[in-house]
Amino acid sequence: MPSLTFLGTGTSHGVPEIACSCDVCISSNPKNRRLRCSAFLQQDGRNLLIDCSKDFREQALVHKIDNITDILITHAHADHVFGLDELRVYNRLHKDSISLYMSQECDTSLRTLFTYIYAQPLQNGGGVSSLENHVVQPGIDFQASGFNIVPIPVMHGKLPIYGYRIGDLAYITDCSYISDESFELVRGVKVLVLGALRYQEHPTHFNLDQAVEAAKKIGANQTWFVHSAHNLEHDKVNSELPDNINLAYDGLCVRF
Template sequence: MAADFELTFLGTGTSVGVPVIGCPCRVCHSEDPRNKRTRSSIHLRSGDLSILVDSGPDLREQALRENLTKVDAVIYTHSHVDHVVGFDELRAFCWHREEPLPLHATAECMATIKNMFGWAFSEENIYRGYIKPAPKIIEGPFTLGHLEITPLPVVHAKADTNGFLFQSSGHPSIAYIPDVKRVPEETMPLLRQADILIIDALRTAPHPTHMSTDEALEVIAKAGVKRGYLTHLSHESDHHELSAILPDGVQVAYDGLKIRG
């Protein structure tokens, strides 16, 4: 029997979140809760397994909102601050663990995390209550519980960046790419294995390191997925207005939205 599966959008915002500090725009002052966007991250539950993708600066708020009490592994997409700087909040998930917490990342991303939080990786980190990381370098597909996880290399600024394809027997396969400007041709065949694609769509206007709405829609169509979700959204996109212009099968993601399989 296939394990129960659930994906939760912990955050769907860009690096500064929405509302933006000091911004007078109507989206930042919107009363629609779907326009309140913390930094992008997802949580996956597969049976009893609890997986976090990225540990952004809003992790504490996100975990409290979703009553997240256990994390069995963390997977990192890349080393940018809005995806790693909530690292210290992971200690709450280490207090009741006897084993170190597995952290999966590329060699470049892991080196950045170790440089930023060197104390956690030190041999002198012997105190209970501190984060005890178990670094796992991503070099290809790997498995966590019932989930088969395939890295999806993409182009995003100068950072070594991955999306991920999550596959589990009996459930829709989901590709998650929160930060991307271009999907290389060699990655497209992997995207075509997905039933659902969650992808970066920062704003309607072009951006040098993130996809625009039209660019994201083009990749969704090219991948031929059944459903698409737009994430990593800025304050230039109003949830209701953006939803109104999207094709059938594509939705605007929002904080707290769940996909169950």
């Protein structure tokens, strides 16, 4: 049975935030410590990463991730892709490039953000990651690391991004709007991962109420909220949420 491990469940600032001494940032509950958002899927000894966060190095060390060949990218914001620089170690170990799957917009943004990776470097130094971008189309399935995957187009404020359906699992982060067509694409999933930023509304992310509403509409057996800010205290929020909807936490592993 495939598994998903939450490598990071925090918003772009991470939790604790730098220079903050609110109750959540100084909490001794490890579930209130959130690295930047990413997840790791495993099946039959094969690994699939979703996003490559700013905290990827730490995440890879904690979870002893020794092999990656494929990565699903949701969008090109710094918190989701600034770990791509770390991947050169896998290129060296496995003497192969790593395949990245993404939207057309995301491909364009990554080539701008990482000119030193995608253009030929003047000299190699410590090496650069060798990445092979594959543009995938909304609603059209493809295969990676033995998984069947469907890109789910959603809106992140004004930015169109991808969530992904992987069999009975859907992973949708950084989302503020899901169209009827995209709700249709995730119909019947058993496990849902969904972004829920904070109590207050936000222009580019679901707040808790909006995330609960979307989760109920999708109706998965289990829903796990991610990309949460320091306004959300783990135990308090979970005690307020419906029984089958919970805040995820770094290191949680679920089977699907």
